[in-house]
Amino acid sequence: RAGGLLNDADCARDAKLKTMTYRRYRSLLQQLFLITLVPPWHRNINKRLVKSPKLYFTDTALLCHQLGVNLETLPRQNPGLFGHVLENFVATELIKQLSMIPGSGTLNHFRTHEGNEVDFVIERRDGSLIGIEVKARDHITPADFAGLKMLKHEAGKDFKRGIVLYQGNDTIPYGEDMTAMPIDALW
Secondary structure: OOOEEEEHHHHHHHOOOOHHHHHHHHHHHHHHHEEEOOOEEOOOOOOOOOOOOEEEEOOHHHHHHHHOOOOOOOOHOOOOHHHHHHHHHHHHHHHHHHHHHOOEEEEEEEEEOOOOEEEEEEOOOOEEEEEEEEOOOOOHHHHHHHHHHHHHHHHHHEEEEEEEEEEOOOOOOOOOOEEEEHHHOOO
């Protein structure tokens, strides 16, 4: 469920718990800083946007242990799962960096009911936005910027930059305010 939309009823059913019991456990895990929720970004409440938070483990190694996977072999054995683990890792790094700079912004995600999404939206106090999409590949295509373009359309002049973090080595501009960057650009 890491990196996925939070649905308490589905999680409770999978864990064979009552929904209220599951929510108490989830709340406890949050209080212990083992998981964190990233809320959705939206400005116009009337738009058809998904309003569920996304759930992340605060320790990616703990997530891999819980999944019973080896992080070193995961990209080859299960690339789809690796994408979720990589997104979880980026989430924890962004949360750390935002917490080090007071007032630097809030971390959110963006998703429409039609399926357009941006993994992370950083909204600064002045309302300006940076969208970040995470790809577990070593190459980028223009289609990887579709969600960022939708966010830009929704945010208008407040949209400052769209970034696709990927496994490659080069920083590649994709237009005036869109860029593909290696994941190590986080540091």
